[in-house]
Amino acid sequence: MQVRKLSLPSIRRWILFTAALTVIISCTGVPDDVHVKNERQRKVSPDFSLKDSTGATVKLSDYKGKVVLLNFWATWCGPCKIEIPWFMDFQKTYKDRDFAVLGVSMDEDGWDSVKPYVEEHKMNYRVLLGNDQVSQLFGSIDSLPTTFVIDREGRIASMHMGLVAKKTYEHEIEQLLGAPKGGSQSGALRVPGGELAFLRAN
Amino acid sequence: MLCAFLAASSLSFAQTSVLFIPKPDPVPAKAGVTVEIKLPLQLRQGYHVNSDKPPDPYLIPLRLTWDAGALGSAEVLYPKPDLHKVEFSAAPLPVYSGKFELTTRLKIAPNAQPGLVNVPGKLRYQACDDRMCLPPRTVDLTLPVSISRQ
Numbered sequence: 001m002q003v004r005k006l007s008l009p010s011i012r013r014w015i016l017f018t019a020a021l022t023v024i025i026s027c028t029g030v031p032d033d034v035h036v037k038n039e040r041q042r043k044v045s046p047d048f049s050l051k052d053s054t055g056a057t058v059k060l061s062d063y064k065g066k067v068v069l070l071n072f073w074a075t076w077c078g079p080c081k082i083e084i085p086w087f088m089d090f091q092k093t094y095k096d097r098d099f100a101v102l103g104v105s106m107d108e109d110g111w112d113s114v115k116p117y118v119e120e121h122k123m124n125y126r127v128l129l130g131n132d133q134v135s136q137l138f139g140s141i142d143s144l145p146t147t148f149v150i151d152r153e154g155r156i157a158s159m160h161m162g163l164v165a166k167k168t169y170e171h172e173i174e175q176l177l178g179a180p181k182g183g184s185q186s187g188a189l190r191v192p193g194g195e196l197a198f199l200r201a202n
Numbered sequence: 203m204l205c206a207f208l209a210a211s212s213l214s215f216a217q218t219s220v221l222f223i224p225k226p227d228p229v230p231a232k233a234g235v236t237v238e239i240k241l242p243l244q245l246r247q248g249y250h251v252n253s254d255k256p257p258d259p260y261l262i263p264l265r266l267t268w269d270a271g272a273l274g275s276a277e278v279l280y281p282k283p284d285l286h287k288v289e290f291s292a293a294p295l296p297v298y299s300g301k302f303e304l305t306t307r308l309k310i311a312p313n314a315q316p317g318l319v320n321v322p323g324k325l326r327y328q329a330c331d332d333r334m335c336l337p338p339r340t341v342d343l344t345l346p347v348s349i350s351r352q
Contacts, residue, residue, distance in 0.1 A: 074335070074337075075260040076260055076261055076262045076328055076335070076338065077330070077334075077335040078261070078288055078290045078291070078295075078330055078335065079290070079330070079332070079333055079334055079335060080335070081290040082289050082290045106337070108338065113260065117260060142336065142337065143334040143335065143336055144334060144335050144337075145334065161334060162333035162334035163332075163333040163334065
């Protein structure tokens with residue numbers, strides 16, 4: 001086997017190249033847990049029909065054309081309480097850009113707990129009352145919070161079990177809102193943490 | 203030896219998700235006396251349950267109840283909780299984690315008949331780690347009490 005000897009200048013070039021690449025990747029500021037799937041890997045989200053606090057029926061499919069952050073939560077869930085102000089910020093910031101937050105409460109005692117909680121926390125997004133059937137549709141939600149980020153075509157772009165960073169959601173929402181309606185020409189980039197994040201090609 | 207112990211533990215945990223609840227042993231008692239029964243509990247590492255008096259009304263308290271019926275009356279004593287700092291609350295949260303014991307003071311009625319009585323009970327809890335919470339659970343328990351003649 002022939003072993004090629006590397007000259008000192010070429011080793012230096014490799015070190016500089018690797019260091020520059022590391023700096024470029026770090027400067028993108030993409031959190032490690034961004035999990036937006038490649039468009040071809042995304043599956044169509046199950047549809048559901050649930051009531052909101054006013055008694056109105058809400059179907060997930062009504063939100064087709066919008067990016068939806070679908071959050072399963074409960075009033076007794078501490079980590080969910082951390083996320084709620086973030087989701088309120090997102091609702092406020094992105095509402096004019098075809099974006100909506102939907103909160104699905106999994107409280108056993110229904111609106112008795114949920115309505116006062118929504119009022120106390122001044123939740124500005126739509127809250128629905130979940131049930132076991134909807135939980136099953138989404139692969140049996142057995143820990144909270146569990147959050148799905150759904151693209152404009154109604155496909156699940158990412159899923160997070162448990163508390164993740166606010167920045168993670170921001171990146172995912174921005175990516176999906178940035179993608180042109182009706183699909184995009186996209187490329188994939190490996191981000192720190194080894195996950196594939198989906199970025200627009202342009 | 204260690205592996206066998208760990209395997210047994212994980213199997214036990216699987217029965218109730220993250221809280222290991224042993225089956226209570228029969229309790230010997232006499233009519234008209236009060237007996238103290240300890241229920242040792244163990245949470246899977248990293249998890250905690252709320253104390254019996256969480257400061258936030260939306261949090262689900264740990265609650266052990268017994269339906270002693272004609273046998274007498276039961277009072278449950280909870281240990282002092284640990285104070286756990288959490289991001290969602292300014293004040294530390296009173297919780298139980300690891301191994302802890304609940305004490306039941308069972309006052310046997312003076313007219314209790316000799317024999318074995320199974321006292322039904324319920325343990326309600328809701329477990330979380332620092333990132334996520336599991337749904338509340340209510341586990342049915344049975345406390346066998348063997349009443350002997352005075």
